Amino acid sequence: MNPTKASLLNLLSEKVYSMYERIDTFIIDTYNVDLKWDNGGKYGAVCLRYSRSGKTLCTLYFRKEQLGIWIILGKEERKKFDLERENFSDYVKEKYDETTVLHDGKWLMFDVDNCDLFDDIVMLLRIKKTPNRQLTMCGYCCDMCKAYKGNIKKKDEREELSKAWKIYYELNMPAEAIQCDGCRCRKAEAHRIDDHCPVRACVLHRKIINCSECKEYPCSLFLTRKGLSYEEANQIEEIDVANYYNYLMAFDNKSRLDRIKKGK
Ligand code: SF4
Numbered sequence: 001m002n003p004t005k006a007s008l009l010n011l012l013s014e015k016v017y018s019m020y021e022r023i024d025t026f027i028i029d030t031y032n033v034d035l036k037w038d039n040g041g042k043y044g045a046v047c048l049r050y051s052r053s054g055k056t057l058c059t060l061y062f063r064k065e066q067l068g069i070w071i072i073l074g075k076e077e078r079k080k081f082d083l084e085r086e087n088f089s090d091y092v093k094e095k096y097d098e099t100t101v102l103h104d105g106k107w108l109m110f111d112v113d114n115c116d117l118f119d120d121i122v123m124l125l126r127i128k129k130t131p132n133r134q135l136t137m138c139g140y141c142c143d144m145c146k147a148y149k150g151n152i153k154k155k156d157e158r159e160e161l162s163k164a165w166k167i168y169y170e171l172n173m174p175a176e177a178i179q180c181d182g183c184r185c186r187k188a189e190a191h192r193i194d195d196h197c198p199v200r201a202c203v204l205h206r207k208i209i210n211c212s213e214c215k216e217y218p219c220s221l222f223l224t225r226k227g228l229s230y231e232e233a234n235q236i237e238e239i240d241v242a243n244y245y246n247y248l249m250a251f252d253n254k255s256r257l258d259r260i261k262k263g264k
């Protein structure tokens with residue numbers, strides 16, 4: 001069940017795809033979550049669940065020219081909603097009021113065919129979960145990277161990563177050689193894949209958090225470590241959205257930092 005961008009665009013239409021893309025980007029930029037594509041059953045042709053440690057953040061159902069957004073609010077989350085209620089649109093307030101509370105919470109399902117509810121959805125997601133995504137100094141994401149020690153311990157996907165690096169970055173690194181303590185590891189003996197990364201050194205020297213805070217971004221040094229966007233990767237070899245997320249999205253630093261710069 002691995003759709004491509006083209007197949008999702010074909011199903012949703014451009015307007016609805018843009019809502020999916022905005023929600024997906026917001027979630028991935030903000031939260032350390034796992035993505036699972038599945039059959040949508042009676043709710044859609046296909047669905048995408050964002051979750052972590054057995055807790056679902058939200059589920060998207062993909063239908064003909066429509067996106068179903070499913071968010072469940074538990075007891076504590078409903079208290080937060082009540083406090084922030086006036087910030088929500090009338091449509092969401094009505095939906096909230098008319099939805100019954102089941103054993104595990106209020107199951108809010110929004111059927112959308114445009115981007116009008118984007119701000120409401122973001123507020124609901126912020127109620128559900130505090131942002132916890134951490135970036136490297138160049139804008140990569142260690143917690144999304146299959147080379148990261150903690151991720152290898154959970155599920156070793158280095159064979160797949162090694163293949164992806166070879167195809168998309170012409171990097172020859174056998175799976176067993178892949179292991180990284182992460183960009184922000186403070187151990188003196190920390191091992192990093194890119195041990196002498198000049199961007200990391202530059203960010204440390206400038207005492208900033210990452211390149212998005214730098215006036216010179218995106219400088220030529222940064223561009224030596226620029227990763228591939230979905231479109232760029234797809235041009236090298238067609239890739240579905242799940243595999244892109246699993247093995248390449250961690251390194252799409254320029255798209256990510258551009259969004260931060262624009263304040264999205
Ligand atoms: S390879 Fe880069 S993105 Fe992956 S864990 Fe190491 S520092 Fe982080």
Ligand code: SF4
Binds near residue numbers: 203217
């Ligand atoms: S000069 Fe370039 S590499 Fe250094 S912090 Fe700025 S953008 Fe990043």
